[in-house]
Amino acid sequence: MKTWLPLCTGLLLASTISPAAFAQTPTSDGYVLDKVVQVSRHGVRPPTASNEKLLTKVTERHWPVWLVPFGNLTGHGYTGAVEMGRYRGEVLRSAGLIPKGCPQANQLLVHASPLQRTKATAQALLDGMFPGCGFQPTYVSGNLDPLFQANQMPFAALDPEKARAQILQALGGSVEAAQARYAPYEEQLKEVACLPGADCPYGKEKWTLVQNAKGRFSIKGLSAGANMGEVFRLEYSQGLPLDKVAFGHARTAAEVSSLMVLTKAKYDFLNDIPYIASRGASELMNQISLELKQGTSLAGKADPSTPPDVPLMLLVAHDTNISYLRTMLGFGWKLGDYIENNIPPVGTLQFERYKEAKTGEYFLRIAFEAQSMDQIRRLAPLSGTEKPLKADFESAKDCRKTSVGLLCPLKEAMSKVDQNIDPTALTPYTFQ
Incomplete structure (x- = not known):
């Protein structure tokens, strides 16, 4: 070993x-x-570069420019x-x-x-x-x-069925039911991140539980909203002008946190799972x-x-x-x-x-x-x-x-x- x-x-x-x-x-x-x-x-x-690409795609909008490479x-x-x-x-x-x-x-x-x-x-x-x-x-x-x-890494690989069972329990039984519960928050982020009157793709994707080649689980469809909330918080923390933070929709720390409900959901469903954490x-x-x-x-x-x-x-x-x-x-x-x-x-x-x-x-x-x-x-x-x-x-x-x-x-x-x-x-x- x-x-x-x-x-x-x-x-x-x-x-x-x-x-x-x-x-x-x-x-x-x-x-x-x-x-x-x-x-x-x-x-x-x-x-990160992958998050920037995803958010640009789902919102069809340019995001603020940072002066260091993505993720640094x-x-x-x-x-x-x-x-x-x-x-x-x-x-x-x-x-x-x-x-x-x-x-x-x-x-x-x-x-x-x-x-x-x-x-x-x-x-x-x-x-x-x-x-x-x-x-x-x-x-x-x-x-x-x-x-x-x-x-x-292989030494800590997951048993897919055991992990999936605990994730579904945290979701409340099904991915579909969870997405229905969080629909108002997806709509909130759509109003914040998409241009007024634009029919952007965000919020239209059905949530799907997937496992990647390295064994990590994610929820396709939830990832964009979760990353969006984290990026808004980083914009505020970085000191960007308030008209740039969440496209001008979050002018206080409390308002930024109100846009992070899906960020917390991602952790509730994927990270804060006893088996996966262990x-x-x-x-x-x-x-x-x-x-x-x-x-x-x-x-x-x-x-x-x-x-x-x-x-x-x-x-x-x-x-x-x-x-x-x-x-x-x-x-x-x-x-x-x-x-x-x-x-x-x-x-x-x-x-x-x-x-x-x-x-x-x-x-x-x-x-x-x-x-x-x-x-x-x-x-x-x-x-x-x-x-x-x-x-x-x-x-x-x-x-x-x-x-x-x-x-x-x-x-x-x-x-x-x-x-x-x-x-x-x-x-x-x-x-x-």
Whole structure:
């Protein structure tokens, strides 16, 4: 069986090291931040080339021109990610997890999905967290990393009948019934995206559940509306003039979110499916779990697939990855003007391990954090009362409300993290 080896174009290849690399001061209520694993989505990008082609075809209309190649991180997106990195660095320094200035490279593991937008976002987060330190993320060569693209690889292939059954259940029994329920939202998008009086093709296609050559399911007919809502949100977040955002039909963040109902439907029907999520993200969740257990009684025997024991592991991925992890955990959120369970640019799923100073017991905080749509649009500095939106997850019984958020006993919380890892959807993986 192949062992996957991420390659590095900079540094940040971590060796085994105790996370307690420098003195840490307990919070006022007695907790010390001991380890952090965070999984972040890439920043603002234009539509991908395939999405641009599809949307132009179904609306028979020219869409706004972006100044970077389709799917690449924009300069605005880079700047927004730098600010999120600066803010997270400030939080982690205040907690004593990372030092002031430049830490040693082996205190970090920063690894990105191999697409340009994720690699560039990882660099932006590093530039914000550690300005002037010259750190660079690692990533595999080629376009497929089993940590992030497991859903396109044979080792995590789906049983088509099992996947189809769960998708149909989420649809409410049939694709036809779901399309009928969502017809008003298709009509809304048609009015927004098609020229007045034009008889454009959008909304006329019958929804059809299909599986591609790599085994991934999609719903033909729904894809255009789902992508349309996401592109409108990206236009607003990028700071395009309001008469360009959704062709002038969305002048506030709330109005943008009202056009994303079909975007959420796509995730409800295709990503937030327990079986599909477990197959697609067990490899990623397993690496998170192995990292969080290191240095505790929960740690198993080390093997080549065990990641380096570092205070900070930063993984930069895609909304698909985070939606799978969210589903495996059973974690839901509603942040600000975003639609329920939305994963904005640079939205981050955080796993923070704390140690209680007086007892030595470990706790885990699981949270999701993201800049608001307007903060990204304005490139707002995250300081004072201008903070990111966040939601905590109650991952176990006997969780505690503390000054740092909701802390849950580590052993019970890790049972929640591990509960949906599918051992048949794992492959050997090494961060070297």
